[in-house]
Amino acid sequence: MFKTNGLLVSLEGIDGCGKSTQFELLQARLTELGLPLIAVREPGGTAVGEGIRQILLQASYSLTTEAEMLLYLAARAELCKQTILPSLRENKIVLCDRFVDSTQAYQGYGSGLDLNWIKQLNWQVTGGRLPDLTFVLNLPVEEAVKRRSNSLDRLEMRDLNYHRRVQQGYLKIACQEPERVEVLDATMTKENLFTNLWRKLQPFLNCIIK
Ligand SMILES: Nc1ncnc2c1ncn2[C@@H]1O[C@H](COP(=O)(O)OP(=O)(O)OP(=O)(O)O)[C@@H](O)[C@H]1O
Ligand SMILES: [Mg+2]
Known part of the structure; x- marks a missing residue:
């Protein structure tokens, strides 16, 4: 578990499940403890x-799913090379609000792109460095919709079934990689959820x- 430098932690889950809320709580706690941290x-x-x-x-814009996925990967390639991998080499904690699993869940399970293709591209742009720990915040799609604001962007306007496929995709990823991926019940209060995440x-x- 502790073979590589630094610590890469990602937060994942459908839109509105509470990732950014937990991200901020986690960022604040780690900063309080004086730990070296990069949040992206x-x-x-x-x-x-x-x-x-x-x-x-x-x-x-109406993008093809392939173009959409490749744009995400292009952004990830930049982020990995410029920030994530250098920070890990400096033994920092890197906290990601979404990372490789979002592409698998959304463009793979949600939109039907080939999962192995996405996996290969992810592998190449990340230099094969997967998160050490990934939290999937598990919330029913209906609950997530209620939590979201009225102004939905292009990604959020997709239908409920799409989001259900994404949600199921996340759970499949967690089943395939139980060592890395921790599923947390996101229906609880943000404080209780954070207690579980921190534990x-x-x-x-x-x-x-050290
Ligand atoms: N545990 C919780 N219980 C109830 N409401 C919550 C909880 N956590 C977050 N919220 C609220 O739900 C809304 C969505 O939360 P947040 O922005 O953290 O989700 P997100 O997963 O980052 O969404 P997105 O994928 O769209 O960025 C916000 O209004 C937030 O205040
Ligand atoms: Mg967010």
């Missing part, structure tokens, strides 16, 4: 990545605190 969100985090984010979120993360922090 996908897509984005680099100049090119933020540009790609704008393209992806604009409701007026699971703590053993992994040993590799940073």
Whole structure:
């Protein structure tokens, strides 16, 4: 579990499940403890990545699924090379609001692109470095819709069945990689959810605190 440098942690789950809320709580706790931390969100985090984010979120574009997936991967390639991999080499904690599993869940399970193709591309752009720990925040699609704001962007406007496939996709990923992926019940209050998340993360922090 502690073979590589640094600690790569990702937060995953359908839109509105509470990732960014937990991301902020986690960022605050780790900072309080004085641990070396880089926090990134996908897509984005680099100049090119933020540009790609704008393209992806604009409701007026109708992109093919292939182009959409490749744009996510292009943004990830930039982020990995510029920020994530160098930070891990410096033995930092890298916290990602979405990462490789989002592409599998959304463009793979949700939109039907070949899962192995996505896996290969992910492998290449990340230099084969998977997260050490991934939290999937598990929330029924209906609950997530209720939590989201009224202004839905292009990605959020897709139908409920699409989001159900994404949700199921996340659970399949967790079944395939139980060592890496931890599914958390996201129906609870944000405080209780954070308590559970923190409990699971703590053993992994040993590799940073030397
Ligand atoms: N545990 C919780 N219980 C109830 N509401 C929550 C909880 N966590 C977050 N929320 C609320 O749900 C909404 C969505 O949360 P958040 O933005 O963290 O989700 P997200 O997974 O980051 O969404 P997106 O994928 O769209 O970025 C926010 O209004 C947030 O305040
Ligand atoms: Mg968010």
